[in-house]
Amino acid sequence: MPETTGAPKEEPSRIREAPINAIRSQEMQRLAFIRLLVQQGVEQSAKPEPIAAAAILTFHDAVELFLMLTSEHLGVTVPEKGGFVPRYFDSLHPDKAGPTGIDLAGRLGVKRLTDHRNAFKHAAALPSGAAVIQARDDTERFFEENMPKVFKIAFDSIDMVELIPRASTREQARSARSAWQQGDHLTAMGTLATAFEELFTTHVMNPGHGYSPFAFGPAVEHGAFMGQSFARAVTTASGERTNRNPTHAIEEIGQQFQQLSSTVFEMQAALRVMTLGLDLHRYFRFKELCPDIHRYADQRFEFYDPGNRFQADEDGFAYCEQFLLAAALRLAELEGHATPTWRSAR
Structure with a gap:
């Protein structure tokens, strides 16, 4: 200067x-x-x-x-x-x-x-x-x-993107802004969501040492057909059932397991967000504004918008952009406390 x-x-x-x-x-x-x-x-x-x-x-x-x-x-x-x-x-x-x-x-x-x-x-x-x-x-x-x-x-x-310390996140934020300016709102919002997920993963994972204390255990899976999968799992090894119709008790247990896993999934995500020091209500609004991310086994992913929410709303994009910035700055602050001094001195 x-x-x-x-x-x-x-x-x-x-x-x-x-x-x-x-x-x-x-x-x-x-x-x-x-x-x-x-x-x-x-x-x-x-x-x-x-x-x-x-x-x-x-x-x-x-x-x-x-x-x-x-x-x-x-x-x-x-x-x-x-x-x-x-x-x-x-x-x-x-x-x-x-x-x-x-x-x-x-x-x-x-x-x-x-x-x-x-x-x-x-x-x-x-x-x-x-x-x-x-x-x-x-x-x-x-x-x-x-x-x-x-x-x-x-x-x-x-452009407040310049404040993001992590280079990869900063580039994703720039890509999101570019997509938004070109009118591709779905890609823009999806890119912000992907950038936050990567920050999130960095926070809850401890490279070389498994999950960090902030992960609250391995990621809990949830899905719409877990109850049916559970019902099939308790049948015979060949997949044949002893009765033509699955037992109602088995179906009820499977449904309860599905509901329990879905609840724990949401609770685990909320706990992880709060340990990052972010406002939970702001996080839920961010999730509501961003599209869903469908990931494939070959690491590809795509964004989709079942509710057709992404009209030309600059305020919504600015809100999500600022939320990502707050998360990036908060994570950079926490990284200074993440590694013990005796380990970093090696």
């Missing part, structure tokens, strides 16, 4: 006028994180009071990170002391920064947000529901207007 002091003024100006691919990868990662914060703030703002108040802090963090990145990107030194709004809006203005400066929009909105944040954080004054909604609108408008000014890109065009 550009240094905050001693940078020649013409260099930041050249960067600012450059096309999107001139944005450095580290800057793009930070922009992706900022967009993630804004999305989290929007979700928090929709929660009931007083939980929604946390959005004020999230929105302010996002704005502050953006202003810090902007000062570095333009090579403008911002004073350490003074009010939050004048420190950045005045210091970055062309009147002070010269030709490399920029006239940022949304000063009044950021001032309102800062006042609510300071009252909440330093005086324990909970913001009202109306204040939270106002902060949401001010924050979204701030980024919509200033992102193109500083980085020459639209705020909603920032």
Whole structure:
């Protein structure tokens, strides 16, 4: 990133006028994180009071990170002391920064947000529901207007995929976004589901040491015809039954076994998701939005949509994309605790 002091003024100006691919990868990662914060703030703002108040802090963090990145990107030194709004809006203005400066929009909105944040954080004054909604609108408008000014890109065009640490998952997320943009919604949603399954498998398996403690045993199989299979298994070895009609008791046992395995299957999946630190309700919505995956013995798989759910719904795709991102980040965090130090030292 550009240094905050001693940078020649013409260099930041050249960067600012450059096309999107001139944005450095580290800057793009930070922009992706900022967009993630804004999305989290929007979700928090929709929660009931007083939980929604946390959005004020999230929105302010996002704005502050953006202003810090902007000062570095333009090579403008911002004073350490003074009010939050004048420190950045005045210091970055062309009147002070010269030709490399920029006239940022949304000063009044950021001032309102800062006042609510300071009252909440330093005086324990909970913001009202109306204040939270106002902060949401001010924050979204701030980024919509200033992102193109500083980085020459639209705020909603920032790809949060850059935040995914695992390379294979990151590539799958990119493929899903590409398929979505081309109108292949079934493949796009199915690719997100496949990427999550691979992350999931990584979490519950312990390579070289069998199942991890988070697997809660081997994967439980379930299916629609397990009851019939059980009934056939308790007949004679040749497959012939002692009676033309299968015994009702055997069928009932088989049905109970089928129901039990289906229940344990769902419980095991829920436990695995919760140990990953993900919200179970969000997981179920993710599963509901994504298509079913049919796997073949030769490792091939295909996506199918029995309910024809995949219309042009950008919000649904964005939800699943963000869920995958949250899972990838959470798994990366847990991997630091997965291997004992005595084993990794070998």
